Every structure is written in C-alpha cells, then in structure tokens.
Amino acid sequence: MTHVLLATDSDSVYNAVDAALGSDASEVSRVRAGVEVLDAVREQEPDVVICDLQIGNMGGMATCLDLRMEAEMGRAPETRVLMLLDREADVYLAKQAQSDGWLVKPLDAVSVQRAVAAVLG
Template sequence: MAFLLLIEDDDAIRTGLEFALGRQGHRVVSAATGEDGLERLREQRPDLVVLDVMLPGIDGFEVCRRIRRNDSLPIILLTARSDDIDVVVGLESGADDYVVKPIQPRVLDARIRTVLRRSIPASDMVTLGNVVIDRSAMVVTKNGRELQLTPTELRLLLELSNRRGQALSRQQLLQLVWEHDYLGDSRLVDACVQRLRAKVEDVPSRPTLIRTVRGVGYRLDPPA
C-alpha cells in the first residue's frame, strides 16, 4: 500500500480515482488545485504524487517544477493526449511517468507500483570518476556531495552502470527502468537522460559519462 497525493481539479475524476486507488490498497489524499496540492505536500509527505496537467491557477507543470526544486518525490502526470506537447514539457519538468486520459485505474495502479519499485538492492560501490554509486545505501555522490536523484533517475543510472560500455536501445531502457513491455514512448528515456546528465555530468551539453549512441540509444562510458 502506498500513500498518494492526487492533484486533480475535475470532481468526478478525482472522486473516481480516490475510490479506485483506495480499492487497490492505497491511501489517498487529494487536492483540486496546484496551490492546495503544494500545501498538502507541506503538511504531510506522500510516497508519490499523481498530478493532472490542466489545473486552475498554477498548472501541473509548475507544480512539478516546484516539487523538483527541493524534492525527489516520484511524480506521475495525468495528461489528455499521448502525442501532446504536454508530455514533453511534463517530462522535462521532472515527471517520472505519465498516464493518458481517459484513465484506467488498473493502468494507473500498475504505473504507481512500478515507480515505487525502482530500487535495485546490491552491496557494492561503483566509481565513475568523481561520481560514486553506493548500491547498498542507494546513494549517489559527486565530488563527495550527495546528489538528489529521483527513483527513476537512480534506476536509470544503475541500469546503465550495470552494463558499462554497452549500448542500450531506448526500448531496452523502457523495459529495464519503466517496465514497459510494449513499444513505449522513447521521450520518457530521453527526458530522464537529460535530467540525469544535468546532475552527474560536469558539462551536461558535452557529456562524457552518459553517451548518446546515434540511432540506438545510450551507453555509459566509465572514465579512463
């Protein structure tokens, strides 16, 4: 069971999702606006935020950005169209995944459980130049300072580090990190790589650790 914060302005959708997610075993608190959602977040910390894009007042993108300034809390966006610019902007704002409306509660529940499972227990240290992954503590440091990675960013870094020097396609990464067993949206991968590079690379625009393999996907190259 997870403790969820649902931010959705449509009364019918919000009530329906509260009921459906409650039946799946989750505890849900909800808010109808972005401002109210952020206030709820200050009062109590959920395990995950389910966030609608179209909200009155501050929209879902801005809510996502404000959460990401200080927190690595998992976020799943609710968006109206899979091919919309909403998806790209949402992922670049820091969301971990998205679900397209009309929402099927079982699909949303599966995405929630997948995001919350994104940890890989292990007992070794991985050193990548000035970046060190402590796999037992699930902590990543750069130059001795802990990086604030979201669960998805951490899982992506771990999967790439497990296969150092190996080119992984976007579809492989979707399966490994997001557990999508179908031809999923490669924008999930690209946006997460972009956010991860901003944290682990010295010059994100000229990455030396997480390389793009043209026409394939990405490869982690350990420093010489």
C-alpha cells in the same frame, strides 16, 4: 500503506483515481489547486503525487517543477510524481517537468494501478 496525494479540480478524475487506488493498502487524499501541493507534500509526505496537467491557477507542469526545485533546495521531501495528461503530445511537457511517470486520459483502474506501481517501483 501507500499514501497518494492527488492534485485535481476534476471530480471525475478524483473518482477514477480513488476507485482505482482506494483500498486497505492505500489512501488517496486530494488538493484542488496546484498551489496547495507543496504545503500538502510538506505536511503529509505522500509516497506519490498524482498531478492533473490542467488544474486551476498552477498547472501540473508548474506544480511538478516547483516540487523538484524545492526538493533540490532541501525545502521539501523528494517526492515521486505521476502526471495525468490530456493527450499523447503532452508527454513532452511531462518530461520537461521531470515527472517520474505519466498517464494519458481517459483513465481506467488497471492503467492507474500499473502507473503508480511503476513510479513507486
């Protein structure tokens, strides 16, 4: 079973990702703030973290960089990260954050499934 950790404070983003990925083959859990992601990764060890670019108090870029730095220091497991972007211009931010992949909103089920498969592949 694939475990997906979704970091978003948007109910519509959660609903779209859960509808696309929620099945017998995968489980979607959620945190609502970037500062919660590191602890959730340490506790749950998800296969992939999906990070919304705009999440309260610690955005997706900072969250991704935090995961990368903590993993490099051996204080967190290596984790694949897929960023959800607001516009094409944000691809630069995803690359700077060392994200494994990205998807520009609005989301559709097929795009979410393909992006997660590519990040995990």
